[in-house]
Amino acid sequence: MQLTVINPATGQEIIKLDEDNDQSLSEKFTNLKIGQSNWQTIPLQQRVDILMRFHLLLENHQAELADLLTSEVGKPLQQSINEINGARGRIAWLCKHATTYLADEYMVEEANMGEKIVYEPLGIICNISAWNYPYLVGINVIIPALLAGNAVLYKPSEFASLTGLQIRKLLLEAGVPKNVFEIAIGKGPVGAALLDMELDGYYFTGSYQTGQFIYQKLAHKMVPCQLELGGKDPLYITDDIADIKNTAIGTADGAFYNNGQSCCSVERIYVHELVYDKYVAAFVEEVTSWKIGSAMDEGVYIAALTRPAQIEILENQVQDALTKGAQLLCGGKRIARPGNYFEPTVLCQVTNDMLVMQEESFGPIIGIMKVCHDEEAISLMNDTVYGLTASVYSRSQKRAEAILAKVNAGTGYWNCCDRVSPALPWSGRKHSGFGATLSHAGLRAFTKPKAYHLKGDWKKTAV
Numbered sequence: 001m002q003l004t005v006i007n008p009a010t011g012q013e014i015i016k017l018d019e020d021n022d023q024s025l026s027e028k029f030t031n032l033k034i035g036q037s038n039w040q041t042i043p044l045q046q047r048v049d050i051l052m053r054f055h056l057l058l059e060n061h062q063a064e065l066a067d068l069l070t071s072e073v074g075k076p077l078q079q080s081i082n083e084i085n086g087a088r089g090r091i092a093w094l095c096k097h098a099t100t101y102l103a104d105e106y107m108v109e110e111a112n113m114g115e116k117i118v119y120e121p122l123g124i125i126c127n128i129s130a131w132n133y134p135y136l137v138g139i140n141v142i143i144p145a146l147l148a149g150n151a152v153l154y155k156p157s158e159f160a161s162l163t164g165l166q167i168r169k170l171l172l173e174a175g176v177p178k179n180v181f182e183i184a185i186g187k188g189p190v191g192a193a194l195l196d197m198e199l200d201g202y203y204f205t206g207s208y209q210t211g212q213f214i215y216q217k218l219a220h221k222m223v224p225c226q227l228e229l230g231g232k233d234p235l236y237i238t239d240d241i242a243d244i245k246n247t248a249i250g251t252a253d254g255a256f257y258n259n260g261q262s263c264c265s266v267e268r269i270y271v272h273e274l275v276y277d278k279y280v281a282a283f284v285e286e287v288t289s290w291k292i293g294s295a296m297d298e299g300v301y302i303a304a305l306t307r308p309a310q311i312e313i314l315e316n317q318v319q320d321a322l323t324k325g326a327q328l329l330c331g332g333k334r335i336a337r338p339g340n341y342f343e344p345t346v347l348c349q350v351t352n353d354m355l356v357m358q359e360e361s362f363g364p365i366i367g368i369m370k371v372c373h374d375e376e377a378i379s380l381m382n383d384t385v386y387g388l389t390a391s392v393y394s395r396s397q398k399r400a401e402a403i404l405a406k407v408n409a410g411t412g413y414w415n416c417c418d419r420v421s422p423a424l425p426w427s428g429r430k431h432s433g434f435g436a437t438l439s440h441a442g443l444r445a446f447t448k449p450k451a452y453h454l455k456g457d458w459k460k461t462a463v
């Protein structure tokens with residue numbers, strides 16, 4: 001079988017790739033088994049050095065990597081460059097802290113009794129990934145998994161296969177041995193085939209629907225499984241914000257950056273009635289000022305969506321909202337040109353039962369709703385099956401934290417949104433998944449802790 005890679009900006013074919021099949025996957029698995037047993041014996045500091053060389057290669061090849069990324073996922077070139085730089089920041093953090101968080105941990109150091117935790121690698125881990133930030137979400141798994149001494153079987157999204165192949169090429173160039181990192185090319189059925197293999201852990205980034213399928217399919221295996229899934233991330237503007245215009249500009253970016261195709265994009269906005277009119281006017285002014293066009297052109301902010309099928313979902317959300325009484329302030333339809341373009345769309349007078357306020361949009365569309373007080377905002381923010389991030393804009397940190405404490409989401413933002421830090425755990429709740437990447441938790445997510453009880457004349461040793 002062959003996978004056709006399409007440029008979403010033109011609808012034209014870029015290349016055809018051979019898909020993996022049962023036989024090629026089985027060969028890769030055999031090789032990874034051999035590779036992993038050697039890789040885990042390499043001292044941690046050496047693994048760190050190799051992955052820091054990968055960090056350097058991303059810098060050296062930034063321009064060509066960004067071109068390739070834009071050609072297959074359609075994001076504006078500057079955003080591709082930003083993504084590669086963001087990935088480098090995460091690699092640097094993970095490498096810097098690996099020696100602390102993956103080292104043996106001594107919990108009890110008494111004369112006649114020592115107790116320590118050793119963080120052993122899982123073995124061969126599988127990473128099935130998404131296309132919207134292939135460097136960022138890929139690196140969240142690949143780097144800590146390799147640092148911990150695992151081998152990785154990586155399945156990039158079928159919409160980001162060329163970037164996946166580049167990641168492999170540069171990892172090998174950096175010094176990762178050949179049989180330690182392998183790639184599986186293909187669509188959903190290739191991902192499904194990986195679930196039948198005897199891998200030691202499964203780390204998935206993608207939609208709730210696929211995540212749920214994977215979780216059910218893996219249940220009998222009793223191996224670690226982490227799911228980083230979708231979101232319907234709410235943002236609340238309180239009545240005491242200092243600067244309405246700049247708040248509107250910043251939050252519009254949080255909703256529309258990468259064409260809204262981020263798991264932590266702002267997907268719903270609630271605004272206190274006292275600032276609602278001014279905020280909405282400034283928001284629409286910002287959205288209608290953006291340049292729409294080819295991702296390669298300077299200054300373009302809204303380019304093509306990656307997947308053609310998403311356009312129909314957005315059209316359906318607009319239709320549903322208008323039928324239920326919403327008002328369209330701008331956008332609302334596909335742009336008539338080759339490729340997957342949709343106008344940046346703002347809807348007001350929305351209610352929480354509308355699809356645009358419930359279903360992950362993953363596109364350039366937002367619903368803005370007026371609220372009377374904080375309790376109403378909290379209740380609406382929690383009215384979702386998802387629980388990835390939530391954001392509050394207010395002059396008062398105390399007020400914002402009190403609100404965020406009542407919202408069931410893995411991340412809370414005060415006066416910011418749509419951001420990820422390598423120092424903090426990235427984790428969802430409810431249909432947004434479970435487990436954590438990044439931070440000390442994400443470094444240890446690819447290990448199995450072994451407890452040692454050392455009685456007698458014990459000493460500190462590396463196992």
Ligand code: NAD
Pocket residue numbers: 128129130131132133137155156157158186187188189190191192193205206207208209210211213214228229230231262263264360362388426428432
């Ligand atoms: P998707 O679920 O369609 O696909 C994800 C991956 O799963 C792809 O590699 C795909 O080929 C594979 N796959 C599809 N069917 C499969 C099956 N039956 N068995 C095994 N693998 C299968 O998701 P997507 O469109 O690639 O990504 C978008 C989604 O990812 C959004 O919901 C977004 O919010 C979410 N996402 C979440 C995070 C996070 O950190 N929480 C980050 C990025 C994206």
